[in-house]
Amino acid sequence: MIRGYIVYPIYYITFFVSIFYLITYFQTKHKYSSKITKKYPFVSVVIPAYNKEDSVENSIKSVLSLDYPKDKLEVIFVDDGSKDRTYEIAKKLESENVKIFTKENGGKGSALNFGIRKVKGEFIVMLDSDTYMDADFLKKALPYFDDPEVGLVVPTIQVYEQKNSLEKMQAAEYVMSSFNRKVLTFIGSMVAAPACTIFKADLFKKVGFYEEDNLTEDYELSLRAQKHNYKLQHLLDSSVYTHVPKTIKGLYRQRLRWNYGTIASLKRHKELFSLKYGDLGIFYLPLFVLSIGIGILIYSLFSYDWLTRIIRRVHLLSLVNFNFELANISFWDFVPGLRVTFGIFTFLFALLLFYLSKKYTRDRKVTFISMLGYFSIFNFFMVVIWVIAIFYHIFRKKPTW
């Protein structure tokens, strides 16, 4: 009974958000294609790297192969005190518009800030050293800056290699997140500045540089940009490709850092939770925090339910010497009850979001199975990591790299 009181409000909130997203999408779907730039301003690409000897060459070459005038493009490569051959390999690629620097290790934020101080471009792309761009990325991203209020443009991020199940589920997550971000831009509520975000250079003068001790320095910067009332845009029809953790341990460590950093950043900018910031302040951010709580609650309830049911079923079967004839399947087992009816509605919404995400990001690789895996196993794992990240905050511990 108590469970009913919890589950139905959660379904209501889920419906509300899904319908809000869908209405926003239908109102704005004619605006999802990007224009091609006619102006070619000078663009600097900052690549911070630490122990990335395997990907550094491809990363620099991917910038040089962009469909953009080479005399309007520079690469600022910052080796953050790598212990491997990253700097040596990068140094071999140095040229007039590829500048290679090295510094003492200080973290990604410090390497980015180092690079920002060296650039001469009107726009700056922050590129992770294991991330590669579509050739038309700059040509499609730059027209968004025709609106003087736009401070940064985030591209669609796709997974570079999808060999194992974990990578496939992350691929589904990345594609759907990109579509979500695009929808959120239309209510001024996108908060993100991940790999390959392109910034207006003067944004850093107004909002400041990256926080060097923050584990999600990019997310924190996007919150600051929102606070300064910049518009944050999303480029849906040009992608960048990144490597993702291949193992559960790697994913755990990455997400613990991300989740911990996200909580720290939101705590630091709690004044954004206000009517003053419109939909961002009273809809998206509270909803984001609420969704973490809902996720924890709903996955805990389902896990408890499943576990107790399985234990009970095994116990009952043991009473009859595991006679499986007693499955007792009747017609009514296939007729959905109230909770199942809402579950089906929710699943259909998820399916629609998945379809739209694939359509607009022009993804060919992410499968239906990956999406199912993402919504079930992967999200369950994420919920566990959120709980751990919250405990890290409570006990004032900080995850390490």
Place this chain on the structure above:
Amino acid sequence: MVRELSKKKYVAVYIITTLIFLVGVSIGWQVNNYLMSDVRSGVDELRAQLIGFDLRNKIIGQNCDVSIDSILRDKYSIGNEVTELEERRGKKDREVLLQKELYQLTELNTWVVLKDRREKCGDKLDLILFFYSNEEKNNLDKVSEDQGYILDDLWINDSSIVVFSFDVNTQNPALESLIEIYNITIIPSMVINDKTHSGFKNLYQIRQILEQS
């Protein structure tokens, strides 16, 4: 950037969400109502069959050639639906309790008919009255479910066993007198071929009782 609040959209979304929610709720209710009416008509049909059986016996006497298979089949099928109703609408729902009471009375009626046939026609039937409780206190519901599961296993594998289940908390004079006659004080309890066996019995113990009775 001028910050905006999508007030109109929130109102529209609120209305649409509430409508969808109400549709979902009404679909769920419709399904439950359909199940309820299925149980109701099932109990009525079974009752009609039993009345027919009884009247014929009174008019022309006991006819041992008439099969009782359809009565047993209907009894088990309605029993499953009553369990499903309890799952969906809750074990304390008034209408569920009423349908369950009617079903149990019909079961009692069936038991009387089968007992009579066993005596007069020599049908080789093992009749088990199973007394259970849905009360969570002292895990009575769990132990009752355990016992019910074992009994299900028995009748599925042996068509000569017929189980009649009664919730001891059903307030009905006929059921109360049955509890009194067989001196049911412990939950779960069973009356196997007219002899009371109190407390939980495992599969092996029940088989032994059946062999000895």
